[in-house]
Amino acid sequence: MPALRASATALLLGATLSLTACGQQHGTSPAVQVPVPSVDPGVADGAPHNRDNNAYRRTGEMSPASAKDAQKEADRIEPVLKRLWKQKKWDPETVRTALLALGYQETRTGGPLTVKKMDARYETDHYVTPEGALIGLRVHDDACVTAFVQKSNYGVKTNGPFMETGCFEPPYGH
Structure with missing residues (x-):
């Protein structure tokens, strides 16, 4: 049972580290921020798909x-x-x-x-x-x-x- 508990803990720790590092670059190259996809230009709050969601309100x-x-x-x-x-x-x-x-x-x-x-x-x-x-x-x-x-x-x-x-x-x- 202790071996199973240690394996589960290691697996959980690995998943946590993977998720917290998501989107970050490591090494000597500078960090690059990846823009959120489908954010419409000019939308103050950066809401994704704003233009598509409001198509019915365009003349x-x-x-x-x-x-x-x-x-x-x-x-x-x-x-x-x-x-x-x-x-x-x-x-x-x-x-x-x-x-x-x-x-x-x-x-x-x-x-x-x-x-x-x-x-x-x-x-x-x-x-x-x-x-x-x-x-x-x-x-x-x-x-x-x-x-x-x-x-x-x-x-x-x-x-x-x-x-x-x-x-x-x-x-x-x-």
């Missing part, structure tokens, strides 16, 4: 012509949202009515416009849905106007569509 490319058309539509929508925000009217129904007055049609009737309530978000220990409206306008297959109006502010931007959610930015995963 598609817009052609220059589509980008120009999307900007025209954004320029039409922005003053309407500014007026509604100043009037403290940011509920989806009021926003929808104001944008339909510009001549847009809703997606549910075959048009390019969607107006919906704000997405729920997690705060402290529960989900809340802030007051306000999210706007998505599909200008072309490769171009959107994405906007919002809420109590604190409003915003309008142009972008290519998101892979899974069209003109609307998808919520964060995990």
Whole structure:
């Protein structure tokens, strides 16, 4: 039994030394640090696979012509949202009515416009849905106007569509 115990101890000690020396070079050559594979450049915390994990949050490319058309539509929508925000009217129904007055049609009737309530978000220990409206306008297959109006502010931007959610930015995963 003592021989078995000594063999087990030697094996454990050898494994421990091997693991603690992992990645180190020995001898006279200087130590070389091996970078962590698949860490995306520009990621502050060095998270591996950040770009792959967030691919669903990247917009598609817009052609220059589509980008120009999307900007025209954004320029039409922005003053309407500014007026509604100043009037403290940011509920989806009021926003929808104001944008339909510009001549847009809703997606549910075959048009390019969607107006919906704000997405729920997690705060402290529960989900809340802030007051306000999210706007998505599909200008072309490769171009959107994405906007919002809420109590604190409003915003309008142009972008290519998101892979899974069209003109609307998808919520964060995990």
